[in-house]
Amino acid sequence: SQTIHQWPATLVQPVGSPLSLECTVEGTSNPNLYWYRQAAGRGLQLLFYSVGIGQISSEVPQNLSASRPQDRQFILSSKKLLLSDSGFYLCARRGEGTDTQYFGPGTRLTVL
Amino acid sequence: GQNIDQPTEMTATEGAIVQINCTYQTSGFNGLFWYQQHAGEAPTFLSYNVLDGLEEKGRFSSFLSRSKGYSYLLLKELQMKDSASYLCAGFGNEKLTFGTGTRLTIIP
Numbered sequence: 627s628q629t630i631h632q633w634p635a636t637l638v639q640p641v642g643s644p645l646s647l648e649c650t651v652e653g654t655s656n657p658n659l660y661w662y663r664q665a666a667g668r669g670l671q672l673l674f675y676s677v678g679i680g681q682i683s684s685e686v687p688q689n690l691s692a693s694r695p696q697d698r699q700f701i702l703s704s705k706k707l708l709l710s711d712s713g714f715y716l717c718a719r720r721g722e723g724t725d726t727q728y729f730g731p732g733t734r735l736t737v738l
Numbered sequence: 739g740q741n742i743d744q745p746t747e748m749t750a751t752e753g754a755i756v757q758i759n760c761t762y763q764t765s766g767f768n769g770l771f772w773y774q775q776h777a778g779e780a781p782t783f784l785s786y787n788v789l790d791g792l793e794e795k796g797r798f799s800s801f802l803s804r805s806k807g808y809s810y811l812l813l814k815e816l817q818m819k820d821s822a823s824y825l826c827a828g829f830g831n832e833k834l835t836f837g838t839g840t841r842l843t844i845i846p
Binding site for chain 1: 742768825827833834838
């Protein structure tokens with residue numbers, strides 16, 4: 627089966643601190659991977675997507691960045707968090723041979 | 739541009755039927771997704787409509803009209819566990835664009 631892991635599950639960080647969220651995928655090779663953010667009262671917003679190692683597309687300008695150092699690993703980072711970075715961060719993979727995206731369990735980030 | 743509209747909240751009675759509507763404008767439109775999201779959890783896939791018409795999957799059905807930019811999700815024989823947010827998402831140019839979701843509350 628194809629499984630998505632995300633950690634940590636919950637994170638509380640002060641404003642101005644760095645961030646690193648990790649997503650790993652099992653059971654599939656070279657998947658398309660996505661980072662979304664869901665802020666309170668808002669829909670899921672696509673932040674980054676990757677079609678392969680080292681290939682990252684950014685969807686919105688912000689103080690976040692993404693990297694894909696390995697085929698099944700997708701990392702979301704920030705050098706200095708803002709209050710507006712608070713939200714539910716979801717990693718997703720595209721199913722093989724389909725358009726369907728499947729989500730990991732998510733990381734709930736609170737910036738204080 | 740990308741625009742997805744769906745009602746913010748709906749309430750329905752256990753055992754009844756509810757229809758959640760969604761209108762969309764998506765560049766390079768390929769199809770329309772519906773996801774279910776329980777509070778505090780990740781979204782889970784419900785349905786994907788590419789062609790016009792109704793697709794039924796157990797108690798859930800989804801409809802698409804490409805000419806009208808319109809879709810709906812129909813939930814039958816409602817159960818308390820169906821209380822959740824239902825997310826409409828247009829797929830186009832290799833990307834999903836989500837609406838803000840419809841929070842459905844089932845009452846006894």
